[in-house]
Amino acid sequence: MKYFLSTELRNKFSILLQKKMLLAFDLDGTLSPLVSDPLAARISDDTYRLLCELNNLNRQSRLAHTGHRLAIITGRSISDTRRIINDRSILIIGNHGLESPFFNQEIKARWKKRCREIKKKLQENLSLEDCFLEDKKYSLSIHFTNKKRVRAKLNLLGKVQREYLSLIQGLLSKEETVVLGKNVINILPAEGVTKGLVVTKLIAKYRLSGALFVGDDCTDETVFRLRNKNIIKIRVGRSLSSSANYYLRSQKEINRLLKFLSSVNL
Numbered sequence: 001m002k003y004f005l006s007t008e009l010r011n012k013f014s015i016l017l018q019k020k021m022l023l024a025f026d027l028d029g030t031l032s033p034l035v036s037d038p039l040a041a042r043i044s045d046d047t048y049r050l051l052c053e054l055n056n057l058n059r060q061s062r063l064a065h066t067g068h069r070l071a072i073i074t075g076r077s078i079s080d081t082r083r084i085i086n087d088r089s090i091l092i093i094g095n096h097g098l099e100s101p102f103f104n105q106e107i108k109a110r111w112k113k114r115c116r117e118i119k120k121k122l123q124e125n126l127s128l129e130d131c132f133l134e135d136k137k138y139s140l141s142i143h144f145t146n147k148k149r150v151r152a153k154l155n156l157l158g159k160v161q162r163e164y165l166s167l168i169q170g171l172l173s174k175e176e177t178v179v180l181g182k183n184v185i186n187i188l189p190a191e192g193v194t195k196g197l198v199v200t201k202l203i204a205k206y207r208l209s210g211a212l213f214v215g216d217d218c219t220d221e222t223v224f225r226l227r228n229k230n231i232i233k234i235r236v237g238r239s240l241s242s243s244a245n246y247y248l249r250s251q252k253e254i255n256r257l258l259k260f261l262s263s264v265n266l
């Protein structure tokens with residue numbers, strides 16, 4: 001794993017980024033700082049301004065058929081994400097990819113119904129006092145609260161998560177799967193819905209040369225594991241277990257990355 005913002009790498013990628021690419025970003029922990037309450041997540045004014053500037057640059061050059069495509073690919077629902085990113089010209093893919101042009105209304109309606117059934121089961125069978133069950137219409141997330149986050153420092157979160165995990169798995173059918181994130185358990189369709197799949201489909205749909213993707217969590221690893229050499233995979237925070245090739249030192253460096261991407265767009 002190499003540090004992406006080194007001068008040497010920035011020079012190397014300035015050339016690669018002359019091609020028409022997908023510039024895709026996860027939201028929580030990537031564009032916005034990670035917070036324990038998902039409703040409290042905010043993007044800083046500076047990051048939002050830089051993101052909009054980059055998107056506008058891309059849109060202008062796209063008229064000349066040379067521009068990149070910018071997208072946010074998040075586990076949040078699109079309507080929830082619009083609360084944080086309200087620039088309508090920015091493409092948002094929600095629910096880990098399920099809310100995208102690649103899944104039709106019939107599939108979404110089936111999932112919406114299934115999520116309601118699972119939510120009822122969870123409410124009946126789990127003690128959700130220390131957790132927050134987030135209904136994202138097409139998927140569900142169980143967030144651990146601050147109390148559990150403190151326990152994580154004592155290495156107890158693994159135990160707590162395992163307990164919840166086995167309880168949840170007992171309530172699900174083969175059509176659903178759980179994906180662990182940072183202090184969150186996501187319940188998703190078992191097959192075919194990953195950020196990795198969406199990145200591949202976006203590259204094909206817009207006939208792009210490749211992608212630059214930035215993320216920080218387990219669900220982003222589905223992009224980092226793609227075997228396409230034309231995808232620049234950047235993780236927020238260095239990690240030996242990640243399949244990403246590059247890293248930013250912390251979420252605070254996202255502004256430097258956005259500035260760099262705008263500079264190579266000019």
Ligand SMILES: [Mg+2]
Nearest residue numbers: 026028029217
């Ligand atoms: Mg994230």
